[in-house]
Amino acid sequence: MIDFDFHLERGAFTLQLASRIPGNGITALFGRSGCGKTTLLRCIAGLERRVRGHLHMQGEVWQDQQCFLRPEQRAIGYVFQEGRLFPHLSVQRNLEYGLRRIPASQRRIEFAEVVELLGLRELVKRLPNELSGGQRQRVAIGRALLTCPQVLLMDEPLAALDAISKAEIMPYLERLHGELAIPVLLVSHSLEEVSRLADHMLLLDGGRLRAEGPLLQMLTRTDLPLAHSDNASAVLEAKVLNNTDDHMSELVCGGGHRLLISRENVVPGQEVRARILARDVAVALEPPTASSVSNCLPVRILEISDDPHPGHVLLRLDLDGQALLSRITRRSRERLALAPDMKAYALIKGITLN
Template identity: 55%
Template sequence: MIQADFQLQRGNFSLDVALRLPSSGVTALFGRSGSGKTTLLRCMAGLEYQPGGRMVFQGEVWQNSKGFRPVHQRPLGYVFQEASLFPHLRVINNLLYGYQRIPATQQQLQPDQVIELLGISELLQRYPDQLSGGQRQRVAIGRALLTSPQLLLMDEPMASLDATSKAEILPFLERLRDELDIPIVYVSHAIEEVTRLADHLVLLDHGQVVAQGDLQQLLTDPNLPFSQSETASSVLQARVVNADVGDGLSELQLEHQSMLISRCGLQKGQATRVRILARDVVLALTPPDDISLLNCLETQVLDIQPDAGLNPNPSQVLVRLQLGQQTLLARISKRSAERMALKENQGVYALIKGVAVA
């Protein structure tokens, strides 16, 4: 477990948090700009010292009222928004900079392993100014990993990247999550990144913790802003049954039901997650025929919520659906809900485009 308790006052901004985070998987610190995400991460790293703070990692005290371990004595890696590579060193020497300063007995990750994991073997002899933004950030992540950290802190590592570079680097971040046994605390204000990467979510606002817990539960909680936003979505756990059924489609098993999606790079038997926007879900009382929608999932209505976003639309409702042990959101018109006479515990079919699943 990671315990992070900090109180900090800086001008008009105050941070006051008490967190108990899992010491595995990816925890996302999420919130709008100015909510305190980076400040909290810097406190956890020891880059910000505040008397009275407490930081405990897997039973090891890094900070409390009796002492403070400086950042260079904490077994962590830190990835900043900017790659900040040494411009006079080639990629391979940037990677080895921290690695060579770690005693051999503490080197848990080896250069070849990290180079393969991040797909940077062809970049090793280049200088930083010869790399794209996404390539530079992958090298920065590799440099942090080669210090063999027990905890990896990432401060909006894709904030300065364009959409193409973000799409390039996300699969490599997923590999870090899936293949390395290193807990990651990931700061972001982009919900698309969080839903692709995170297992646990902390929602911050004005330096306070609004909510924290399992990603799926928070995304579908009707009392939190996620479910009422324009990008309201569900993140569902699935397993690959067939990585190529033809036409570029893959078949997943989702709560003992079949789903087809348009995604490359999957492997048979692989556990994966799918993100489905609430606005991309169509409901039906009976399985329809002769339509282009590929996926028809049997679900049950949990509840029906009026639209309650920042700009509420009285013509819409949010329907929360039970799909096995998981929750699926659907945003439909109020008129449709009334015409279908939707009610709690009613069985309905959720129709989803294969190309709409991320």
């Protein structure tokens, strides 16, 4: 558990944040630019000496009224937007720089483990200028991990990458999610990245904590701006059943409901996240008898709320304990006489696997 209560004043900006973050998995720090995400990371890293309050890291006191550990005394790994590798050192020597900071008796992760985890075996002899952006970030993450941190801080690690490099590094970040036993704090402006990687979310606004909770719940809370954005979505936890002969894959989610997606090379038995945009979910009162939409799931309407677009409404739907969002027109809502607690069918036009 990461327990903190920070107060920091810097000119016209005030950070006033308190939370208890889970001691494992990935916690996303999300919000508009200038809301305090990077400042919060700097407070945890000990880089903001004027911050008041306390920080307890996995039961250890890093800061309170009597104690303030300097940055070099805090067991953190810090990954910035740019890799910040030493340009004159090979990948191997960049990685070993992190390893040398930790006595052998205190190492919790070894060089070979990091190389395997991040797919760096073929890169260890190269110099940083011989790497792609995604490869450089993988090396930067590896160097941070080899300091054996109690927490890994990642400040928009994908922001400086192009689409190809992001696609390259994302599977390795997902492996961190599944295989690391240390908490990760991830700053991101991308709801798609957060939906794919995070378990928990802190939503910041103007230096304050607006809301926090498990990611899947936060995405579909209609009292928060996430559910009303253009890319509003829900995430279903599912498992791959099989790959079909017509280049589709079949998933099963909560309640035994099955989904078909146009996706190849997923492994049967693999646990996945299915991200479904609100704009890709239509609603019907009866299952269609002839339709090009492959996925039709029985749901119950939990609530209907206004949408930023005056001609639309947002529906929150229950699928056996998991939530979906659907953005439809007001005209459709009135034509179907939709109301909370009604049973209906969600027609899902598009699914992205995380």
